[in-house]
Amino acid sequence: MLHFEGLRKRVIKNYFIIIILTVTLFEGLFMFYVQNYYYDSVRQSLKAQVNYTNSVYNTSINNIENTTFDEKISNILDKQKIGESSKFAIQVIDKNKNIIVDPYGIKTNEKIESEDVDKALKGAKDLYPITSKIKATNEHVMSVSVPIKINNVIEGAIRYTVSLTEIDATIFKLGLGLVFAGICILIIALSLSLRFAETIIQPLVELKEFANELSHGNFSIKLKDTNISNDEIGDLAKTFVHMAAEIDKSEKLKEEFISSISHELRTPLTSIKGWSETLGYEEITRDELDLGLGIIQDETERLIKLVEELLDFSRLASDRIKLKIDTVDIKRLAIGVVNQLKVKSNEKNIRLNVEFINEDIDLIQGDKDRLRQVLINLVQNSIKFTDDGGFINIVVSQDEEYTTIKVVDNGAGIEKENLEKVLDKFFQEDYNKAGSGLGLAISNEIVKLHGGNMILNSKKGVGTSITVKIKNIHIKSIQA
Incomplete structure (x- = not known):
């Protein structure tokens, strides 16, 4: 059973946040690119239409003095083949912003308020397609207006409009697909993050158990290496194992030292005790007395030397x-x-x-x-x-x-x-x-x-x- 606490929680949380930010950023950039790609194709078509209209109908060569505004408009509409097969919706607008002909070729006198129309009627040079919504239908469109000149005087404008409804629908479907793909990626990322967290946490759990055994004095314990990888955690595990081995050696050395010191203390003390008792006998000879005193003196010096070594060791250990x-x-x-x-x-x-x-x-x-x-x-x-x-x-x-x-x-x-x-x-x-x-x-x-x-x-x-x-x-x- 998984517990989402401690290090596991932090690993999964941070890993998951990174994946979410990455997926969101990628999908956002991708959708931005797709929308620009589709919109730019429409924009280029409208620009081409602007250039065509200007070159054919607004140049000084084509501005014939006897040509009227209605005749020029009729000529444009005929060439554009207005109908269901045309990819542009065309509106003809007079200089007072009245719609003379709507996209269906029907004459009407409705007034239009649009930025692209204003620019065209004012003779602006930067005729750039703009996006907007038709108030009556709430339809999303892109449009551009081109001024129509008679004897180099602006008498009206022709407006080309392209509906963005189908494009927006396509972009929306792509967006849904990306959201679904993002959810799948997040699910996969969650699974991988769980696995990734386990590869870090499980060795640490084993190290914790290993350290607990060491704290209880079990220095001969062996570390399971099934989940220990050859990385920083693996190096830490090897350090633990080496430390345990060194502590085990140190403990054995101390035990042997204590055993040796006990023997070193016991031997001279036994000699001193034995000869001190022997020297108390009344019938002891002079040679035996000299021998006993000599042994007691030698063993005393041996004890003094041993005590001095222990004192020196204590001072060195404490830097004193x-x-x-x-x-x-x-x-x-x-x-x-x-x-x-x-x-x-x-x-x-x-x-x-x-x-x-x-x-x-x-x-x-x-x-x-x-x-x-x-x-x-x-x-x-x-x-x-x-x-x-x-x-x-x-x-x-x-x-x-x-x-x-x-x-x-x-x-x-x-x-x-x-x-x-x-x-x-x-x-x-x-x-x-x-x-x-x-x-x-x-x-x-x-x-x-x-x-x-x-x-x-x-x-x-x-x-x-x-x-x-x-x-x-x-x-x-x-x-x-």
């Missing part, structure tokens, strides 16, 4: 992170990070080295603590995914515009299809590995705040190279 801009010695910062993480790399027998391409590295403007955080995140990430006996190289270079820090390892590498996702929040290629999945995402945002960018290249089973480029000149301080 604050950079403390100062002069930074990148060379000294890189050496410090290497010394700090040397112990962890040695535990896995990983060679951790730093190399400076430029002999002199100029100081740059930036947040020293945040840049150290970025480099630590990158190196720790490499240590986590590099097997025993591997290597990690930090390469520092500088040109006029950028200071570049490159961290290269021969670790596990990243699958090609995951390269663009690694810098996304919550993403981890291997959720069995420890970590929150926020380190690289946070580092990337910090680098962006410094007006730089992070470039990642990797090949599965070969290794990873992460390049950080930071502008040498600080443009503006970014604060929350």
Whole structure:
């Protein structure tokens, strides 16, 4: 059942109005053309008669001095063959506007008042046919009057009249036919507009239902493509589908992130709780005490790092992170990070080295603590995914515009299809590995705040190279 409300009503209404205006305009112009065509044919016939009468009876050559007005009129009437077969009705009028001979050849003394007669008797040059109605019969006619001259003096006029009754009837029939055709066109247009409205509304209805499912958390729903065409609505539908897929991925990532964070929190807390209880035993040895305190310290630092990452993520998500801009010695910062993480790399027998391409590295403007955080995140990430006996190289270079820090390892590498996702929040290629999945995402945002960018290249089973480029000149301080 059709409901003529909302968008459907607007589409049909506007479409129908356009069709009505188009049909009306077309029929009006067509009727105007038809009427002019028929009327113009009569008008041309009357003009030809005027020219003939003037050339034969009103030229100086034909104006014989002894010819009277009655003789000239008789001559004209004889040549016009007055009767039922004549297409003109002829009236002879004297200079006092009295009708001498009517269309049937009968002499009468009725007076006539007509614009064309007045022009003829006044000797006007623009003898143009005019349309009028006969008062007695209400008949629609077209007529023109021609002056009759005797010795170049107007003694009267001869009036040619053509009835427009049959022409008007023909035009009326054509008009009725056009009205009927217009009604048929409007009916067809209404049917087409209904169909046209359905082709627009039905996909929108499906999109609405699809959006409702999304609003209720059903992100795995598939959109029916039976009524979706390859146009703007189709593009909108594809956008909806893509959005649902991305939301679904995001939800899964969040679920995996929560699961990972829960594990990351539970593991150190369990260790801390277990060893704190163990240290309470009276018979514990000194070696066990040192071991327990060391584990508690390591797990506490792990928790602190995890909490800091979550806080940084929260600040970045709400644009509340604050950079403390100062002069930074990148060379000294890189050496410090290497010394700090040397112990962890040695535990896995990983060679951790730093190399400076430029002999002199100029100081740059930036947040020293945040840049150290970025480099630590990158190196720790490499240590986590590099097997025993591997290597990690930090390469520092500088040109006029950028200071570049490159961290290269021969670790596990990243699958090609995951390269663009690694810098996304919550993403981890291997959720069995420890970590929150926020380190690289946070580092990337910090680098962006410094007006730089992070470039990642990797090949599965070969290794990873992460390049950080930071502008040498600080443009503006970014604060929350």
